[in-house]
Amino acid sequence: MAGIYTHIPFCFSRCGYCDFYKTTRLDRIGPFVSVLMKEIEHYSSDLNERIETVYFGGGTPSLISVKDYRDIFKQLRDNYDIADSAEITMEANPDDINEDYLDAMLQIGFNRISIGIQSFHDRDLKEMGRRHNSVQALQAVNIANKAGFDNISIDLIYGLSWGDIGSFRENLSVLKGMPVQHISAYHLTFEEGTPFWQLLKRGIYKEIKDSESTEQYQELCRFLADEGFEHYEVSNFCKPSFHSRHNSSYWNHTPYIGFGPGSHSYYDGVRRWNKPDLSLYLRSEWDSIVESEILDNRDLVNEIVMLGLRTARGLDTGRIRALDESYYELVLISSRKWLDAGHLIMDGQYIRCPEDSWFIVDGIIKDIFI
Ligand code: SF4
Known part of the structure; x- marks a missing residue:
């Protein structure tokens, strides 16, 4: 898919x-x-x-x-x-x-x-x-x-x-x-x-x-x-x-490919993007248009935290655990104070932010980032 x-x-x-x-x-x-x-x-x-x-x-x-x-x-x-x-x-x-x-x-x-x-x-x-x-x-x-x-x-x-x-x-x-x-x-x-x-x-x-x-x-x-x-x-x-x-x-890290200047792609664990420059794009010299970065586990965990906590379903801690046990522990530790304050809720393997706390979710995400 x-x-x-x-x-x-x-x-x-x-x-x-x-x-x-x-x-x-x-x-x-x-x-x-x-x-x-x-x-x-x-x-x-x-x-x-x-x-x-x-x-x-x-x-x-x-x-x-x-x-x-x-x-x-x-x-x-x-x-x-x-x-x-x-x-x-x-x-x-x-x-x-x-x-x-x-x-x-x-x-x-x-x-x-x-x-x-x-x-x-x-x-x-x-x-x-x-x-x-x-x-x-x-x-x-x-x-x-x-x-x-x-x-x-x-x-x-x-x-x-x-x-x-x-x-x-x-x-x-x-x-x-x-x-x-x-x-x-x-x-x-x-x-x-x-x-x-x-x-x-x-x-x-x-x-x-x-x-x-x-x-x-x-x-x-x-x-x-x-x-x-x-x-x-x-x-x-x-x-x-x-x-x-x-x-x-x-939000689920499904692979996608982007076309056009300024578009992004993500597949095979690599984030690629076309430089936002139409004149360059029109030369169709692909190697000079594209930039890329390989996402390591830390980048992936932070993305899972950021994208997951912004959804009603929440952050799937199982995905983090499958990537890296120590990052999983860190995420749980830094979520604790927000869980205690009621701004996050543990729901099976998901941690989610209830709707009435979504207006502060960006601050929560930054705090949990590894
Ligand atoms: S400048 Fe163009 S892309 Fe930006 S909001 Fe207006 S119509 Fe949309």
Whole structure:
């Protein structure tokens, strides 16, 4: 079982908070697709496992044309054993979506769409530098639903510098009864190098207080629980059986191969990544594009701790024990104080963080790291 991730590094414009690798040079989409086809073939003998998930992220995958996707999928299917039941996701921006395009995406094989809604408020969307407005946000979900997508995810951002609990509640209330099966909700962060980082440094934006962040997170959890969503990872909620299989496979260390500049891969115990540089990528000199590191047991244990504690199921201590008995002991020792304080719970061989402590889970993870 394995996955494929493809990074589409193009955006029509740049959102103020975003630190993903992207370029607004849309004239390079054609050359990029040609090199992507070569890359897909080049690595075809590296991953000889059945592909259960395929994910197109970005950037903006919905900027790629129907014809290009037909070619890309032919190349993927010719070179990899993609299961008929594979989960195949595309990220899309609300303003790119129309019914004809989505019809074609369904025919090509996509069966899950992740729409970058971020907010249903015009003011939020404007501040964030998004191209869509609140009407387009609503329309996008309805168009995807009408086109026949029955696995629709949306992204939301909370903890906005200019927002408050009232406006966040209003944002959530729009979601009532909406035909979405999955929600990823992220707190606004000020990543170094982004326009928002500059605005923070200049004092134009401020980070909201921890107490406000916690209040909004708790409101989010309560609201989505009432709407029938399971909270299966710190930032991810789904209707029963609609968890993201692709993301879950990252958390379980399932092998995956990444294509496109800035993409990551993990297989044969090695983490590889393409340098985030489209000009370099377009030269298709693979050895100069790729960097890699071999994960030793300590790296693996820390990843298992980090990824496991962020999920409802928790951290599988059995996996750590199978890797290294002494690291297993260390993890148990450093978990003890958090278990005693009730911020962690022992559940068979799993240690999990209860939902009401998830807002401090990053601190717990850092404390347990080896
Ligand atoms: S948030 Fe999405 S659309 Fe906006 S710049 Fe980043 S990748 Fe592009």
